[in-house]
Amino acid sequence: MNAIGIIANPASGKDIRRLVSHATVIDNNEKINIVERIILGAQQLGVDKVYLMPDAYNMGYRVQDKLKTSGELKCDIQVIDIYRYDGIEDTLNSVQYMEEKNIGCIVTLGGDGTNRAVAKVIREIPLIAISTGTNNVYPVMIEGTIAGIAAAVVASGKFDKKLFTTKDKLIEIYKDGVLKDIALIDAVITRDVFVGAKAIWDVESIEKIFITESHPASIGFSSVVGSKIIIKDEDDFGAYVNVIIDEACVLAPMAAGIVLPIATDQPVILNFKDEYEYHTSCRGTIALDGEREIEFAENQKYVFKISRNGPYHVDVRKALEVGQANGFFCVCKKIKED
Numbered sequence: 001m002n003a004i005g006i007i008a009n010p011a012s013g014k015d016i017r018r019l020v021s022h023a024t025v026i027d028n029n030e031k032i033n034i035v036e037r038i039i040l041g042a043q044q045l046g047v048d049k050v051y052l053m054p055d056a057y058n059m060g061y062r063v064q065d066k067l068k069t070s071g072e073l074k075c076d077i078q079v080i081d082i083y084r085y086d087g088i089e090d091t092l093n094s095v096q097y098m099e100e101k102n103i104g105c106i107v108t109l110g111g112d113g114t115n116r117a118v119a120k121v122i123r124e125i126p127l128i129a130i131s132t133g134t135n136n137v138y139p140v141m142i143e144g145t146i147a148g149i150a151a152a153v154v155a156s157g158k159f160d161k162k163l164f165t166t167k168d169k170l171i172e173i174y175k176d177g178v179l180k181d182i183a184l185i186d187a188v189i190t191r192d193v194f195v196g197a198k199a200i201w202d203v204e205s206i207e208k209i210f211i212t213e214s215h216p217a218s219i220g221f222s223s224v225v226g227s228k229i230i231i232k233d234e235d236d237f238g239a240y241v242n243v244i245i246d247e248a249c250v251l252a253p254m255a256a257g258i259v260l261p262i263a264t265d266q267p268v269i270l271n272f273k274d275e276y277e278y279h280t281s282c283r284g285t286i287a288l289d290g291e292r293e294i295e296f297a298e299n300q301k302y303v304f305k306i307s308r309n310g311p312y313h314v315d316v317r318k319a320l321e322v323g324q325a326n327g328f329f330c331v332c333k334k335i336k337e338d
Helices: 028-044 059-070 088-101 112-119 144-155 221-226 316-325 331-337
Strands: 003-008 049-052 076-079 105-110 126-131 165-167 170-175 178-183 186-190 206-211 237-242 249-255 258-263 268-271 276-279 284-288 291-296 301-307 312-314
Touching: 003 028, 003 059, 003 088, 003 144, 028 049, 028 059, 028 105, 028 144, 049 059, 049 088, 059 076, 088 112, 105 112, 105 144, 112 126, 112 178, 126 144, 144 316, 170 186, 170 284, 178 284, 178 291, 186 221, 206 221, 221 237, 221 249, 237 301, 268 301, 312 316
Parallel strands: 003 049, 003 105, 049 076, 105 126, 126 312
Antiparallel strands: 165 312, 170 178, 170 301, 186 206, 186 284, 206 237, 237 268, 249 258, 276 301, 284 291
């Protein structure tokens, strides 16, 4: 069986940052359209089974009904019957289910937070990440049809995934020697006491920024470090900066349409073997990929590490190039094989 999975997050792009910035909102109807195009592209290139995460908006069932009604559906669609929480748990459980089914590729529709949730569970399945969130560095804007075709190349099993995937970096946060949580792009220590609405957008409360990659062309906290140093996904290190009032400011795009001055010291490189110990002096929170997740109290110790324990992230263009170079898109060849 040639199968792929789709994780479409109905909550992506709907946090507080869409209210305090000028972000484009991709609504659930457009997400349905994107999922349709993924499936139509994938099935034309040999995918015969698609697993979809369940959600409160019933996107999977709506896609199934629309494609059946139009007569375009050729593959088998299964909406995973594990909807329970209307939250991150549904993502975790769906990815775990897909891992157990040993499918060939997972496509996500969401932002950095969605993909961070996937990264908590995914192991060997290659990942294609489509951006439908607010502040995004990890996922990118990809036409759904192209993402579906690339997923078919990956899921075919005909090619070594090393040809078009990169094993991603993570920021691992430990407390008392136990892994507490992870981030794909950035972890930010703030003086905000409560998790609240989760999304962090007030830069005045920030104390430290840890990143796995940075570039001035990104948006959000990684762009702060990117204003001083470029760290690529293939570099075997990350970095951190301290936000200090008396230091020179950099201008960084913190959200769509919002460029702010932020004062930091020079970035400090964190190699994979390095550990940064942070001893808390007050209450606060740690934001992971833009969302406050960990609350801490005074006199606690957290350890931050950079590793390459993340997902196998698919380079869509490279996947298509590998397919093209090996005749994957040749209709005559497929007819002969059939």
